Amino acid sequence: EIVLTQSPGTLSLSPGQRATLSCRASQSVSSTYLAWFQQKPGQSPRLLIYGASSRATGIPDRFSGSGSGTDFTLTISRLEPEDFAVYYCQQYGSSPLYTFGQGTKLEIK
Amino acid sequence: EVQLVESGGGLVQPGGSLRLSCAASGFTFSDYAMSWVRQAPGKGLEWVSAISAGGTSTYYADSVKGRLTISRDDSKNTLYLQMNSLRVDDTAVYYCAGRVVAAKTYAFDIWGQGTMVTVSS
Numbered sequence: 001e002i003v004l005t006q007s008p009g010t011l012s013l014s015p016g017q018r019a020t021l022s023c024r025a026s027q028s029v030s031s032t033y034l035a036w037f038q039q040k041p042g043q044s045p046r047l048l049i050y051g052a053s054s055r056a057t058g059i060p061d062r063f064s065g066s067g068s069g070t071d072f073t074l075t076i077s078r079l080e081p082e083d084f085a086v087y088y089c090q091q092y093g094s095s096p097l098y099t100f101g102q103g104t105k106l107e108i109k
Numbered sequence: 110e111v112q113l114v115e116s117g118g119g120l121v122q123p124g125g126s127l128r129l130s131c132a133a134s135g136f137t138f139s140d141y142a143m144s145w146v147r148q149a150p151g152k153g154l155e156w157v158s159a160i161s162a163g164g165t166s167t168y169y170a171d172s173v174k175g176r177l178t179i180s181r182d183d184s185k186n187t188l189y190l191q192m193n194s195l196r197v198d199d200t201a202v203y204y205c206a207g208r209v210v211a212a213k214t215y216a217f218d219i220w221g222q223g224t225m226v227t228v229s230s
Contacts, residue, residue, distance in 0.1 A: 035216030037154075044204055044220040045146075045154065056218060088154055092215035097168040098144065098156035 002027050002093050004101035012109040019076040021104045023089035028069045033092040036065055036074045039103075040085045048087075049074065076106075084108050111135040111219060113205050118224030125195050125228070131188040131205030131221055138186040139163070142210050144217065145179060145190050147201035147226075157203070158190065162210045173199075195228045202226075 003026040013019055023034070031052035037045040047056040049065035052072055062077045076083055089101040117129040129145070144159040158179040159168040167179050178191040188205050202225050206217035 032213070033215045035214070037217075039154075044222055045206075045217070046220070047214075047216055047218045050214040050216040050218075054214075056214075056216075090154075090216060096156060096170050097159050098146075100146075100154040100156065103153045 001096065002029060002091055002099055004089050004091060004099055006087075006089060006101035006104045008104060009102075010105045010107060012107050013079055014109045015079050015081055017079050019074075019079055019083070019106055021074040021076075021087055021106070023067075023072040023074070023101050025070045025072070025091065029072075029091045029093070031068050031072075034065075034067070034072050035090045035092075037088045037090060038083075038085050039088065045088065079106075081108075113207065113219055113221035115203065115205055115221045115224035118203065118226045120227045120229065121195055122230050123195060123197055123228055127192045127195065127226060129190040129192065129203055129205075129224060129226070131190075133186040133188070133207070136219070138181075138207075139183040140209055140211065141207035141219070143179075143181060143188045143205060143207045145177075145188075146204045146206050146217070147199075148204070148223075149198075149201040152201075155201075160188070192226070195226075197228050200226060200228050 007022045034052040036049040039045040053065045086103045114132045145157040160179045176194045180189045202223040204223045205221045207219040
């Protein structure tokens with residue numbers, strides 16, 4: 001079973017700053033199968049990035065994904081007030097079929 | 110409008126049963142592989158179960174295997190989750206989520222608003 005570990009658990013930044021969120025897998029993950037989601041309080045998750053680096057429909061270009069193998073990164077180039085939320089990485093695999101990281105909370109400093 | 114609407118959640122005693130439904134609209138439901146994802150209060154996301162487009166294959170997390178059963182009725186554009194032998198640790202918001210198979214994103218691009226299941230005596 002692949003375990004995804006996200007860091008940091010909480011990231012405190014100000015609007016306008018750059019955010020870098022990490023997702024580390026316990027085994028190598030194909031980039032094709034790595035995604036990132038954003039979840040705001042009281043809302044359903046929203047797909048941001050799939051295939052490690054492809055933005056989903058309607059996602060602003062300040063969001064970017066990168067990485068390969070066991071290390072993946074979500075970068076928000078310049079934080080907007082609406083970007084403060086919890087972010088999850090997710091991988092598609094064999095057993096279990098999907099795995100989520102534990103999440104990184106991005107909070108306003 | 111593309112939409113998934115869950116229903117069927119509620120309060121149930123340990124050992125009891127519930128059946129969740131997820132009604133799809135605004136897109137071709139049969140083109141989507143569907144899943145249930147849950148989130149315990151104040152916790153992260155946990156994938157629970159999936160069913161292939163067409164319904165020929167089903168998958169379960171170890172924590173629910175043998176107790177929960179996923180199914181779909183493409184004629185009704187509806188996904189189901191039959192939940193039996195419920196435990197206190199099944200308490201969570203249950204989301205249905207889907208991914209369009211042809212796009213090969215392997216990620217959920219459609220989510221419902223969730224339905225709360227509370228297992229308590």
